[in-house]
Amino acid sequence: MSTAVLSSAVETVPSKSKASSESESLDWLWTYQEEPHRTRRMQIIKAHPEVTKLCGPEPLTKYVVLLVVSIQLAAAFLLRNSPVFSWPFFLTAYVVGATANQNLFLAIHEISHNLAFRWPMGNRLLAIFANIPIGVPYSAAFRPYHLMHHKSLGVEGVDTDLPTKLEAVFLNSILGKAFFCTFQILFYALRPIFVVQLPFTDIHLLNLVFQLSFDAAVVHFFGWNAMIYFLASSFLAGSLHPCAGHFIAEHYVFEKSTPSPRDAVSDGPAPPETYSYYGPLNFFTYNVGLHNEHHDFPAVPWTRLPKLREIAKEFYEPLPTHTSWSYVIFQFITDCDVTLWSRVKREQKGKAKVADWTDAELEVKDEKHCKSQ
16 A cells, blocks of 8 residues: 555454445444553553653744744735735645644644643643634643543544544545545534533633634734635645645554454454654644654654654554655545544443543643653
């Protein structure tokens, strides 16, 4: 497969049988196995205890956020009198704006792990600042949902990164997948509120008030075109844009795997459920392509993930990778063997009311907690 470099570890996963019925294939890849990242983290720490020194905040993050927010403010100002339906406006929104806002999405992702400041509230406030060119309040809601994704990878009803059955059924075609890729930012924004309802906190209120106040100021001083530029940048950042390929590349299973319906879970090894990417677009996206590394060690910031890979290369080199996020989008749309059903799922165990989880249960506060994250 040209998109993925597959290791011997995943070659043990049997190929999809031609005799498998269509009804059998219309289910997730259910497994009883624990998600692989905690196990590999413990193995890496045992083999290379020095990796724990990589954990902790990265001071550079706040300066990158300031730079990218400034670029977006300057672009919005320069486009304030440009027609919305014009090539200069669209190309700027696609090339500059979408790349910048994808960078800010992933800045908020980085900050959600408390990796900009040691002071938790400093991280919350920086995330709210990074949010402003996105146009809609997003950072406060993203954080708990994302931490749940880490805590319960693939768990039905908890991990909101998983598509819903309704999405999988109605978008199970080339046109459906093309629609999903075009509007995936809306799916990621709206899906969580239908899967898990979390309490509205003071940080949510601050994010909402600050963002709406900023939007009003932009419209007042720059005009509606500037506001539309921010919103268009956010939409394009999660649409058919090369950087948006990471949404699909991270956890969709591209290895052709034996269907494992919920009532007949395979006893064989689970297919690889996290893929990494080591290409140049990591420069714009806080190294989010190093996704196996990130899930293994969420307390290691973006600048030190390459060092983590270098130290523990014997663990990471055999794992499946993608070589192009753009091709990931193309293959996802055109390959009938890769659909929204192509996700590994687990049933929830233990705590039933995820809304009751506390920050202490969801996050790793600093490098001292690296071993127990």
